Amino acid sequence: MNxxxxxxxxxxxxxxxxxxxxxxxxxxIIEPGCIGGGATAAGMGxxxxxxxxxxxxxxxxxxxxxxxxxxxxxxxxxEYSGCGTIWVATDEEEMAAARLKRDxxxxxxxxxxxxxxxxxxTAEPALRKGLAGGLLVNGDALVYPPKSAxxxxxxxxxxxxxxxxxxxxxLVPGGVQLTDGRTCIASxxxxxxxxxxxxxxxxxxxxxxxxxxxxxxxxxxxxxHQLVELGYIKSAHASDGDSVAxxxxxxxxxxxxxxSSRQFDVRDKAVETAMLSKMLQHAKQFVPELGSxxxxxxxxxxxxxxxxxxxxxxxxxxxxxxxxxCGHEGLGITTSLATAxxxxxxxxxxxxxxxxxxxxxxxxxxxxxxxx
Numbered sequence: 001m002n003x004x005x006x007x008x009x010x011x012x013x014x015x016x017x018x019x020x021x022x023x024x025x026x027x028x029i030i031e032p033g034c035i036g037g038g039a040t041a042a043g044m045g046x047x048x049x050x051x052x053x054x055x056x057x058x059x060x061x062x063x064x065x066x067x068x069x070x071x072x073x074x075x076x077x078x079e080y081s082g083c084g085t086i087w088v089a090t091d092e093e094e095m096a097a098a099r100l101k102r103d104x105x106x107x108x109x110x111x112x113x114x115x116x117x118x119x120x121x122t123a124e125p126a127l128r129k130g131l132a133g134g135l136l137v138n139g140d141a142l143v144y145p146p147k148s149a150x151x152x153x154x155x156x157x158x159x160x161x162x163x164x165x166x167x168x169x170x171l172v173p174g175g176v177q178l179t180d181g182r183t184c185i186a187s188x189x190x191x192x193x194x195x196x197x198x199x200x201x202x203x204x205x206x207x208x209x210x211x212x213x214x215x216x217x218x219x220x221x222x223x224x225h226q227l228v229e230l231g232y233i234k235s236a237h238a239s240d241g242d243s244v245a246x247x248x249x250x251x252x253x254x255x256x257x258x259x260s261s262r263q264f265d266v267r268d269k270a271v272e273t274a275m276l277s278k279m280l281q282h283a284k285q286f287v288p289e290l291g292s293x294x295x296x297x298x299x300x301x302x303x304x305x306x307x308x309x310x311x312x313x314x315x316x317x318x319x320x321x322x323x324x325x326c327g328h329e330g331l332g333i334t335t336s337l338a339t340a341x342x343x344x345x346x347x348x349x350x351x352x353x354x355x356x357x358x359x360x361x362x363x364x365x366x367x368x369x370x371x372x
Contacts, residue, residue: 011332045143052309088228101230188347195304203367213301244261
């Protein structure tokens, strides 16, 4: 029987462990902290089809299909909500962008519909008046990521996987070494620990992309859909600098999750008042009532950004028996299940449901470097 080490039990690692264990491989998962902690716990849990390029659309739409199957038997366990997404357009230029997005999604069989100004106001009365309209994607949804990670880990454990509590300090021939001196050996090793992958494999061109989020007290029905400004696309894919974007999410608890911000190469986890204030001021331009709501908590997290915005899924081109499932930036929750299937299919020599080539690590220059 093939043996596999999976480094990391965030949503990506847990999903990979579940997919590999379901294929009969003997899986060992190594995680130093909480299951679904780190970037998984810091994220919004938005399950969204993104279409900035064909590869992103293929991966995200495939993953949403897998999510619907996963949550079908236990939606409450995942805190799943099929709230859909409204991409909000502020003017006619953004309405034109929304129409292009609609055309692209419809061409790929993804249901969506344009909203004019009046329909948008009816759908989301809390939005300020005078917006141009938007695009509603009904199939989008949300989950509570730490719970989903635990469910996936439980699936792996039920199929014979083993969980080791410990921190991996280095890769060694045939396995990994832990900070407490233990060594774990397996025929294959999967690196799925988010931005932590760069410490184990210095050749990975991953960059920190810090984000802030804030959650309010309970205000049921103030908003009904995940709301995202169409300008979010420019913010999410900027190659440098700090930025904020309007992104609201109605949690099943009645609370509202407010995002989002992006800061490249910032590694200080502290909440920055100036950045948080900038994010909230921008959000209030879309939903003025946000200024009167009570906030409960704010926090930060680190996305792992790759140079081309696509994750690294597949074999390391220079290290035998080392596999990568990292670099998902802000789409780790959405694309976790498709990532796991692609990784497991390749590792097991099976055909993939979508073409794996756009995500192969070999597309990047991964010249080996020594760990610092």
